[in-house]
Amino acid sequence: RVRPAEDSGDRLAWxxxxxxxxxxxxxxxxxxxxxxxxxxxxxxGAHLEAV
Structure with a gap:
Protein backbone atom coordinates (compact mmCIF):
# COMPACT_ATOMS: atom_id res chain seq x y z
CA ARG A 1 0.00 0.00 0.00
CA VAL A 2 1.04 3.56 -0.64
CA ARG A 3 0.50 6.19 2.01
CA PRO A 4 -1.43 9.23 0.84
CA ALA A 5 -0.12 12.78 1.00
CA GLU A 6 0.74 13.98 4.46
CA ASP A 7 -1.96 16.52 5.23
CA SER A 8 -4.35 16.12 8.15
CA GLY A 9 -7.28 14.90 6.07
CA ASP A 10 -5.20 12.24 4.38
CA ARG A 11 -3.67 11.11 7.68
CA LEU A 12 -7.16 10.75 9.16
CA ALA A 13 -8.39 8.80 6.13
CA TRP A 14 -5.36 6.50 6.34
CA GLY A 45 -12.12 37.35 13.36
CA ALA A 46 -12.91 37.80 17.06
CA HIS A 47 -12.83 41.59 16.77
CA LEU A 48 -15.43 41.67 13.98
CA GLU A 49 -19.06 42.36 14.79
CA ALA A 50 -21.82 40.17 13.42
CA VAL A 51 -23.68 41.85 10.59
Whole structure:
Protein backbone atom coordinates (compact mmCIF):
# COMPACT_ATOMS: atom_id res chain seq x y z
CA ARG A 1 0.00 0.00 0.00
CA VAL A 2 1.04 3.56 -0.64
CA ARG A 3 0.50 6.19 2.01
CA PRO A 4 -1.43 9.23 0.84
CA ALA A 5 -0.12 12.78 1.00
CA GLU A 6 0.74 13.98 4.46
CA ASP A 7 -1.96 16.52 5.23
CA SER A 8 -4.35 16.12 8.15
CA GLY A 9 -7.28 14.90 6.07
CA ASP A 10 -5.20 12.24 4.38
CA ARG A 11 -3.67 11.11 7.68
CA LEU A 12 -7.16 10.75 9.16
CA ALA A 13 -8.39 8.80 6.13
CA TRP A 14 -5.36 6.50 6.34
CA UNK A 15 -5.95 5.91 10.07
CA UNK A 16 -9.62 5.02 9.43
CA UNK A 17 -8.75 2.66 6.56
CA UNK A 18 -6.07 1.05 8.71
CA UNK A 19 -8.64 0.01 11.36
CA UNK A 20 -9.13 -3.73 10.92
CA UNK A 21 -12.12 -4.13 13.23
CA UNK A 22 -15.10 -2.10 14.43
CA UNK A 23 -13.50 -2.04 17.90
CA UNK A 24 -10.32 -0.52 16.45
CA UNK A 25 -12.41 2.12 14.68
CA UNK A 26 -14.27 2.93 17.91
CA UNK A 27 -10.95 3.24 19.75
CA UNK A 28 -9.66 5.62 17.07
CA UNK A 29 -12.84 7.71 17.31
CA UNK A 30 -12.52 7.89 21.10
CA UNK A 31 -8.87 8.93 20.81
CA UNK A 32 -9.77 11.69 18.35
CA UNK A 33 -12.63 13.00 20.48
CA UNK A 34 -10.57 12.93 23.68
CA UNK A 35 -7.64 14.65 22.00
CA UNK A 36 -9.64 17.39 20.29
CA UNK A 37 -8.68 20.90 21.35
CA UNK A 38 -10.36 24.10 20.25
CA UNK A 39 -8.60 27.35 21.06
CA UNK A 40 -10.55 30.50 20.33
CA UNK A 41 -8.06 32.91 21.90
CA UNK A 42 -6.24 33.44 18.60
CA UNK A 43 -9.38 33.84 16.48
CA UNK A 44 -8.46 36.44 13.84
CA GLY A 45 -12.12 37.35 13.36
CA ALA A 46 -12.91 37.80 17.06
CA HIS A 47 -12.83 41.59 16.77
CA LEU A 48 -15.43 41.67 13.98
CA GLU A 49 -19.06 42.36 14.79
CA ALA A 50 -21.82 40.17 13.42
CA VAL A 51 -23.68 41.85 10.59
Missing amino acids: AVLDCATPDALRALAAELVNGAVVDLTDDP
